[in-house]
Amino acid sequence: MTVLVGRWQMESDPGEDLSFDWDSAGGINAWAAAHPGAGVYEADRTYPGPRILKFDEHLDRLEASARREGLPLDVDRDRFRSVLRELAERAVAAAGGALTDDSVRFLVRVPETRPHEIEFVVEPFRPPAPELYERGVFCATMSGARREHPEAKTSSWMSDRQAFTLPDGAFDGLLVSERGEILEGATTNFYAVVDGELWTADEGILFGIARQIVIEVAPTVLPVRLQPIHIETELPKVSEAFLTSSSRAVLPICRIDDTELGPRGPVTDRIARAYRDWVDAHLRPL
Numbered sequence: 001m002t003v004l005v006g007r008w009q010m011e012s013d014p015g016e017d018l019s020f021d022w023d024s025a026g027g028i029n030a031w032a033a034a035h036p037g038a039g040v041y042e043a044d045r046t047y048p049g050p051r052i053l054k055f056d057e058h059l060d061r062l063e064a065s066a067r068r069e070g071l072p073l074d075v076d077r078d079r080f081r082s083v084l085r086e087l088a089e090r091a092v093a094a095a096g097g098a099l100t101d102d103s104v105r106f107l108v109r110v111p112e113t114r115p116h117e118i119e120f121v122v123e124p125f126r127p128p129a130p131e132l133y134e135r136g137v138f139c140a141t142m143s144g145a146r147r148e149h150p151e152a153k154t155s156s157w158m159s160d161r162q163a164f165t166l167p168d169g170a171f172d173g174l175l176v177s178e179r180g181e182i183l184e185g186a187t188t189n190f191y192a193v194v195d196g197e198l199w200t201a202d203e204g205i206l207f208g209i210a211r212q213i214v215i216e217v218a219p220t221v222l223p224v225r226l227q228p229i230h231i232e233t234e235l236p237k238v239s240e241a242f243l244t245s246s247s248r249a250v251l252p253i254c255r256i257d258d259t260e261l262g263p264r265g266p267v268t269d270r271i272a273r274a275y276r277d278w279v280d281a282h283l284r285p286l
Helices: 028-034 055-068 077-095 130-135 155-162 209-220 266-282
Strands: 003-009 018-023 039-045 104-111 117-124 137-143 170-176 182-185 189-194 197-199 238-245 249-256
Touching: 003 028, 003 077, 018 077, 028 104, 028 117, 039 055, 055 077, 055 104, 055 209, 077 104, 077 117, 130 249, 137 238, 189 209, 209 238, 209 249, 209 266, 238 266, 249 266
Parallel strands: 137 170, 137 249
Antiparallel strands: 003 018, 003 117, 039 104, 104 117, 170 182, 182 189, 189 197, 189 238, 238 249
């Protein structure tokens, strides 16, 4: 898959500040693996329109991550929108009508060595296969694999997780605390239904944008407990579990290690529908 790589020089004049080229890296993740480097990043998708969800929250988190890493970053948000819109339009046009809708997935990266430049990597948005939302995905726990600074989205984490070895067929790895608690996925947030409550960690994790929505809508379905499940005490009692991310929405888990959970359950289904309704009501023009 060819990706469009744009570079925005934030201190240059509009019209002279944006350059772009095409890279046959095989997708955003492959591009990031082939171009490692310290810095911070954000990843998101657009929706037909083009529209976008929680635009300011994503940029708030990018700027907060940069501050934690000592990078000076103050984004001109109107110009950011304009740059992203132009690159999204170029990527959609290049797809030549092969997309089911005019949506793109994008990575935004601020390199530590060039803090006044933002890299945009854009590709056509292709969601997980529909059957995965019905049957669920397999996840494997990974003891000892944790973010050094989970509150920040650092480029080093993108490189670190490339080194993880997962069992065949695993969709994502689940990071486990020293106490044996499931914190989050390597690229997702994690939730489990235990005894009629939705459990999810509230410390030692990245607070995902999709997680914000789940925390808001889930109480209309069942009580929420901001606490991670323990592999030994709670995992055997889990009736349903799911992952979230901006590009995957609510994705059911059918198995964790050797614990079978089965296809999407009724709680996950209701939360997924509430999530979709919230997104539909809050999309805004890019």
